[in-house]
Amino acid sequence: MTASASSKRIPITSYIRQNDNVSFSFAQNKDTFQSGILGNEDTYLEGTLHLDYEKPTQINRIVLNLKGEEKTKSYENQTLYTGAKLLVNRNYCIQDEEKTITQLDVPFKVSLPHGLPESVTIYDDSGEEIGGINYVLGVIVERKGFLKTTQKVKIRCPLKKTLIMNTTAYQLCGNWGNLLNYSLELPQNNTFAINSSVSIPIKLRLFRSGISIEKVDVTLKTFVNFSFSIPRRVSRKIKEITVASTTVPRHELQENYGNREYSLAAELDIPPGTKPTNTRPGTLIQIIHQLCIKCHLRGATDFVLKELITIANIRQPLGFAKTFQKHVPLSLSSDEPNKAVRGEEDDYIYVYDQNNEQFYSYGISSGSELE
Structure with missing residues (x-):
């Protein structure tokens, strides 16, 4: 041979x-x-x-x-x-x-x-x-x-590990109290490709007069958690890394004065050395990525939206289509410390506790909700 x-x-x-x-x-x-x-x-x-x-x-x-x-x-x-x-x-x-x-x-x-x-x-x-x-x-x-x-x-x-993606976008939308309505488009399944540029279209509509948007910060962070067995079983947050960030100032926002609506497109560059998401149950190394959008408001408390996303190697280019997967996040502001999202397995949910700066996984049955 x-x-x-x-x-x-x-x-x-x-x-x-x-x-x-x-x-x-x-x-x-x-x-x-x-x-x-x-x-x-x-x-x-x-x-x-x-x-x-x-x-x-x-x-x-x-x-x-x-x-x-x-x-x-x-x-x-x-x-x-x-x-x-x-x-x-x-x-x-x-x-x-x-x-x-x-x-x-x-x-x-x-x-x-x-x-x-x-x-x-x-x-x-x-x-x-x-x-x-x-x-x-x-x-x-x-x-x-x-x-x-x-x-x-x-x-x-x-x-x-390489994921195969289609071109269906993921739309995140909702209201923040009686202050504003938001909507943004993310890649399919909330998944960003390593070594790529991602454009995130965002729309914000203010409900009340007397408030205005000063700027919008968009940040992508990586959290690395380790578990140890010697000298005792314990978990620690080892690293917190800012992978990418951008700030869109007021003068770059597209404003529709008639309905108090603001539009922008946040551009994030995902570096080639970014670690892929790893949230498998029982793993010693957990790698979690979080997208944070902070809207600095004049006349009101700043609006903060946090969403867990997946970063992976992607076989096909990411794109957008006319149909969307819709999702309302469980955490909308810094006043709500816990953010939850379903993991790779149907029977697990991952929760990030901002007070303890830790992610936790919980077993749940199909159709269960986090209290």
């Missing part, structure tokens, strides 16, 4: 453990082992294993191993808190017959378990890695001889 000429050999820097006789390459026209959309049943690891010896060598068996781990750590008051969770540890036999070879290329395509989270690495402000979800692909080559020997190689195997 020979590898395709279009397959791509993997650089040495990707290897954790090397061997002169054993190496990997990606499948044709690929730059990753992953084939298919992560989380679906049709997701695979695909590539070619290369064996190269100076003299004839007897091979008994070749076994691949995929190991995935989630780890967290943080120093607080000179105490090291750590957490670890094994996500997957699976073997795949790709060669199970004796062969005498000098060179051998073994293509492989093996199924990934369902529901694996994507790879992510979290750094502190000094650039030190403090947590992450990482996968390692290993291989064990059993050789026959006077003394049975094995050769082991390990290589980093990052996994990436």
Whole structure:
């Protein structure tokens, strides 16, 4: 068996453990082992294993191993808190017959378990890695001889989750007391694409005379929470990051004096290094993103709208259509400290408590509401 000429050999820097006789390459026209959309049943690891010896060598068996781990750590008051969770540890036999070879290329395509989270690495402000979800692909080559020997190689195997989106926009609308009405359009399913520019059309209509809009701030924040098991079980907010922000001053607002309506389009640039949302129940690392719109009012208390959103890798460009998904958020102002939104699983709801600056997940039955 020979590898395709279009397959791509993997650089040495990707290897954790090397061997002169054993190496990997990606499948044709690929730059990753992953084939298919992560989380679906049709997701695979695909590539070619290369064996190269100076003299004839007897091979008994070749076994691949995929190991995935989630780890967290943080120093607080000179105490090291750590957490670890094994996500997957699976073997795949790709060669199970004796062969005498000098060179051998073994293509492989093996199924990934369902529901694996994507790879992510979290750094502190000094650039030190403090947590992450990482996968390692290993291989064990059993050789026959006077003394049975094995050769082991390990290589980093990052996994990436990609969502497929349509062009239906998500409309957020409602009233804030007797002061104003608001409506805005977000990408479908409240999902923003990594490494993209997002335009958010916003309309605000004032109900009362004597108040006016001074400016509108739009901010996208990331909250990273870690869970630890040593020296005791505890959760902490590790980081709060402003991903993107923009301010639209009064003179840039489009104003309709007849009905006291203001229109604007807030532009946010989502950087390529933005961490994807991760709210899976039981995970040690929670990554949550919150969109905050603050309308500075003259003659009244400022209006604040907070909405949990998803940030992900998107297969298709985001766009808008004439039909909308409508939603009224549970939290409309800083006077209401809790913001709730359904998670990825139907039976969980995530709540952000501003007083404690923590997100919590609660199990609920279908159709339940948060009290």
